[in-house]
Amino acid sequence: MRELLSFLKRAGYLTDSRLESALMELDRRDFVSPEVADEAYSDRALVSLASSGKICSTSTQPSLLISMIEELKLHEDHKVLDLGTGTGFCACLLGKMLTKGSVVSMETDKTVASIASRNLRRYLLSNVRIVIGDGRYGCKEEAMYDAMISTVALPGITVELFNQMKIGARSIVPIHRSYMNT
Template sequence: MTARTEQEKRFSREELGRSLLEKGCMTPAWAPAFEAVPRSAFLPDLMWPHDMETSRSAPVDRSTDPEAWQAYADSDQPIVTQWDDGTHQGTEPGTSFSSSSSMPSVVFSMLKDLDVREGHRVLEIGTGTGWNSALLAHRLGASNVVSVEVDGAVAQAGREALKRFGLPVEVVHGDGYLGFADRAPYDRIIATCGLRSIPRAWLNQMTPCGVILTPWGTYYGPSEATARLVVAEDGRSASGLFTRPVAFMRMRSQRRGWPQHSEYVPAGAMDAADVSTTTVGEDEFSSTEGFRLAGFVIGLCVDNIVHLADRKENGKRAVWFYGLSDKSWACVVFRDDRKESRVYQSGPRRLWDEVETAYRWWEGNDRPGYERFGLTVDDAGERAWLDSPDNPAALAL
């Protein structure tokens, strides 16, 4: 499908605004910012719209096809703006996207959850194109918004776009994990990258009863949701429910490569492993892409674990689990022709036993959705819970 043909299926900017309001992604309070601050003013001439259904990106260049470029800019579609931490060259997509402009429906849903008020001071973690900063600045004033961006080139481009548009937000080139103490305290912190742990520095830079809104997940898999945490009056803790599933690029300081299989499962390890069976079905473990509720919950319940699903071949699929605190591992071999699956486990932990216990606990509680789970952050670390901080998800084990 050509870009021009795809363009015909897309909303105009006015239609997009109406759709965001009708779906409840955007509140009326944010409509003036949407109208006044177009995403197109913050996008590069060469960009790569990302198709959520096919997981493919294709280049669109404003200089060669301005109509298609504008249509994508006004669409509810994520747009990749940098590949491979800036080392990528050329027009074709790179290996891994490292900066983007999020879907407007996600942007305004998160701004709705942030619940800013007049006079609020906001710290944004992850400047990206600068569009999110500009929306905040239009509503609160540029002097009340500061943004931190880890990539120097991205920070410079965002800073220039904001100045060019007339909303000179302070853009700091630095590690957002540290926050930005020079402008603290903040009433709100919003992150536009995925976190696996929330830094104490953010709590230290917040006002009492302030709100931290961040995509959060675990290393178990890619499933993450926005955690909306309200800071306690003493500033020592923050707690709140998850609001919606999202998919963001991970904070660079919290990236983690896949475990080396051979370091966990050397030659002969399968023969020496403990062997058992399970009746848990394959569906919840067959994919390690996108948001999967069971994966999100298992990640909340089981610490220091990652999993990887092999491709299915001849009606058989192996799913591997690796411990991140030691060299424990497990493998479940699902087969289409059998109701029971064989389980192999080795190491100090029995990883599949932990995973199955968490899964059965979730089933036993009628498969609660992400919106019933929450997170508490304090001096002791992070704790996930179901319905109430008094009901920790760790009890699943």
């Protein structure tokens, strides 16, 4: 993990010391499929869960994830909405960074969410809550959020999601648009 950290710093992706500390406390191997565990310290997106030959969850490329988190300009007391929990790597990083804050992480797949919950327990994170549900609508029960990050592309930002963000909140959300050729 130290080689990956060194690369992220040299390349200019990693500048936040709290994020660096969080990365040093986690082992990405715990968040990826055993079949790709040897590649856990590479700067590549990796499969974190597959079932019957179908990819159910991936671990975002570290340089992309770190860039996204850094762009949020988080404070230690922020409340963050994390969409696309996967096996929990992003949620755990955020939980380690936000020592006085909290994370609400949403996942649609119960099996994937259970793996993330196990990882939260492994790393003793009590400030992260995993919610099973459609992230497009956020988690109204836990609103209002200082920031939002999504490691899954959304078709857009719904009114429900927008209304759960504090004024001045920052968000990093990849938007996916489908176009039909006629």
